[in-house]
Amino acid sequence: MSQEPWTVLRLLEWTTDFFRKHGSDSPRLDAEVLLAHARECSRMELYTAFNEEPAEPQRVAFRELVRRRGEGVPVAQLVGFKEFYSLKFRVDEHVLIPRPETEHLVVEALDLCKSDFAGTDPIRIADVGTGSGAIAVALAKHADKAKLTAIDISEPALEIARWNATHHEVDDRIEFVQGDLLDALDDQAAFELICSNPPYVSEDEYEELSESVRLYEPVEALVSGPTGTETIQRLIDQASGRLVSGGALLIELSPMIATRCLEMLQSSDGFTDARLVKDLAGHQRLLVGRRR
Ligand SMILES: C[S@@+](CC[C@H](N)C(=O)[O-])C[C@H]1O[C@@H](n2cnc3c(N)ncnc32)[C@H](O)[C@@H]1O
Known part of the structure; x- marks a missing residue:
């Protein structure tokens, strides 16, 4: 057996190779994040x-993380957290791990706060399907006038979202509501902006996702129904009754259903200026519309 010492570099190289063989998309990054956590x-x-x-205690801790x-x-x-929009979010098995694509929705929402709603105070924003609270917290952190309502059907997810809001000291500007999309809100609730990264994976697509997603992230955060468009259709229907005139609806989606969802929004009487926005990779990633 090799007598070479297990230095940081050697541990990283060995583990990167191990993760590559186990199908990780980012083997070196995974190795670095886990070794940094153990140390x-x-x-x-x-x-x-x-x-x-x-x-030795660090090596033992690292070995266990690598095994899992x-x-x-x-x-x-x-490691119990994920960075999103340069903020650290606590995560567990009850919430979707925030994805970099979703930062695009935050950028678009902040642009609207600074342009169309610059003179509005407060800017009332709903984050529908808040999960870890990533979108709501990032918006509250970067838009001082934003007052958020963060909704999720899952109470365990809302507990994590509340923790993240408190940790980032924006809990005084975010109200958390458990319910089905916008249904649980008061009749009076109205918004300048409704944002959502809803479940948009179809039942068939779900079967194609990696085990790392299917076995460890909540299915209700991902799957919408047979076509993947079901939750988006319901959200479009509900949102028109909740937005002020000129208010904006921003929905993250997958490029696979983008055209169908654009047609859904175009055929809704309540909305105008329906369009799709591409992400940095050139994929249609956001559906945007205006309340008439
Ligand atoms: C794709 S995850 C998004 C989480 C987070 N906003 C993000 O971008 O990382 C969708 C979230 O919607 C929630 N959800 C699913 N169906 C819902 C419904 N009918 N009403 C409210 N929330 C729902 C799930 O529990 C999950 O937290």
Whole structure:
């Protein structure tokens, strides 16, 4: 057996290779995040510690994390958090792990706050299907005048979202509501902006997702129904009664259902200016419309 010491660099190289063979999309990043977690340091600090040999307790902790990652547990669940819009969000098995694509929705919403709603105070925003609270918290952090209503059907998800709002000190501007889309709100509730990253995966597509998603993330956060458009259709129907005139609806979707959802919004009497917005990778990622 090799007598070479298990330095930080050697651990990273071995683990990267192991994760690559176990089908990870980002083997080196996974190895770095887990080793940094086991050593209680930042990823950047690993780069100045390549020749150091982690102490035995750190190696034991790291080995266990690597074993579980090899079984498919997402890195974010192993370390208990995920970065989104440069903010750290607590996550667990009850919430979808925030995805980088969703940052695009936050950018669009903040643009509207700074342009169309610059003179409005407060800017009332609903985040429908808040999950970890990623969208609501990022908006509250970056738009001082935003007053949010964050809704989810899952009470355990709302507990995580509340924790994240408190941790980022925006809980005084976010009201959390448990319910089915916008149904649970008071009759009077009205918004300048309704944002949502709803479940939009079809039942067939779900079967094609990686085990790391299917076994560890909540199915109700992902699957909408046989076509993937069901929740979006219901949200469009409900949103027209909740937006002020000129208010905006922003919905994240998958490029596979983008055209169908655009047609749904175009055929809704309540909306005008329906359009799709591409993400940085050039994929149709957002459906946007205006309340007449
Ligand atoms: C795709 S996840 C989005 C989570 C978070 N907003 C994000 O972008 O990371 C969808 C969320 O919608 C919630 N959800 C699903 N159906 C719902 C419904 N009918 N009413 C309210 N929330 C729902 C799920 O519990 C889940 O938290």
